[in-house]
Amino acid sequence: MKLKQISVFLENRKGRLQKALNIISNAKINIRALSIADTSEFGILRMIVPEPDKAQKILEENDFVVKVNDVIAVGVPDKPGGLDGILEVLNKADVNVEYLYAFVEKKCENAIVVIRTEDIDTGIKVLKDGGVAMLSPEEVYTL
């Protein structure tokens, strides 16, 4: 169950994050989940939005460098040890996690974790075999 995520290159400069989000906001695109990876020189803004292609186009028109790639969304029981169980599945199968970020959705019981594994297809297979519930794009967008 792949999900499209858009990533935006941000220079570590005042106002750049706001500028990117402002563009998204003006296009009336709702951000479902967001994370920022930052280093001292640059940042990567990662977002799950219902209309990734539209978001990419509009950001590129405004001279941002954007990439759309696949990630996995997993529903995690909102209780201690929930995420640990999932990582254990991946770890046992020797699947490396590049990054992940989580958000809690009010309307459901579960926390949602966005995971990027080194090899996305293997990641999906391993999670499926391990009985982990993955969310479809529609499920995430309409939460």
Place this chain on the structure above:
Amino acid sequence: MIWNSEAECMSAEDTRELQLKRLQEVVKRAYENVPYYQKRFSDVNVYPEDIETLDDIEKLPFTTKTDLRDAYPFGMFAVSQDEIVEVHTTSGTTGKPTVSGYTRKDLDIWGEVMARALTMTGVKKSDRVQNSYGYGLFTGGMGAHYGGQKIGATVIPISAGNTRRQLEIMQDFETTVLTCTPSYALYLAEVAENEGIDTEKLKLKAGCFGAEMWTEEMRKEIEKRLHIRAQNVYGLTEIMGPGVAMECEVQEGLHIFEDHFYPEVMDPDTLKPVPDGEKGELVLTTLTREGMPVIRFRTRDITALRRGKCACGRSQVKMDRITGRSDDMLKVRGVIVFPYQIEKALLKIDGLEPHYQIIVTRPEQLDELEVQVEASPALFSDEVKHIEEVKRNIENIVHSEIGLRVTVNLVEPRTLPRSEGKAVRVIDKRKF
């Protein structure tokens, strides 16, 4: 073949003797006829009679582009307007153009040096020279024209532009020699290929290319695509136009026509002469020019002089291909760096936009060099470690090109300044 073996193969001793005599004459002429020089020489208390040896030239002040601009339009002329038979100007890309005035005799000399230059590319009376340098105020067109005519070759004064017509004429007139800028030569080759013209079937055998900086890689490209020998001509409007120096068939440097132009190479910071073989800024003095003598003109071009008899038989001093300009030369931790070297390194990386900026700082005692390049989809990844890998890769490529460690930083697209003319590539924040 050598056009003027008496001059071009003259012994070093005879050359120096002739140069001293001519230097004394030109300094006197400049002092007596150009108020600018009279004032500049008097300011440093040097007079024509103080030039007793060639080394005494170092007593004379430099002439800069600004000086020539301030004299716009005719302030540098040493003869009355009646004797000036032609004027040219620089393009004025970096400010007000500078004017160059020529007497009848100056034009003869210009024809003579360009005849020598074209002879080096193999031009004879029987040749057809397609002169695709621009005619007009730019010196390229007329310079090559006079040279070709002096030899007695058939000059085709087509000027630059109108590329399809250029190719038609080249085929119909059976052009043997092409004179133009190297980038135009490449463009001609490209259009010929697109039009399905077999460049191997053309009668072209050689080209005399100049008026802009170009690399050895570009020469090879032109030679391969046009099936000719490509040689480098050097000149500048302030001194004469094309024909100050020309590369012979050995293709290892350009012979300076030093019976007419006296070359010096200086450290651009200290303005002290550097030994032969070492890089520095070329300074030129016109030895025979009547209309507008120019004394110790700082060309800003970086080159090195090499003496000794050349395999082609000529003895006149050679200068290296121009590798940069002193106005953008950087000294970082004692190492000389030119933006073009960094550019060359960056061009080796796929997906990199050719927009960059070099920032030099001195946070502590040591200089730091930062190269900013614009991120592009090809360089960007959603993973920090990949971006850092890209950065390190660029850093290593630049390091192996210039021998200095640099920090590469990716910036957002279209954030580095763009310019129609010469881009500002270097920001030097060091305080000296």
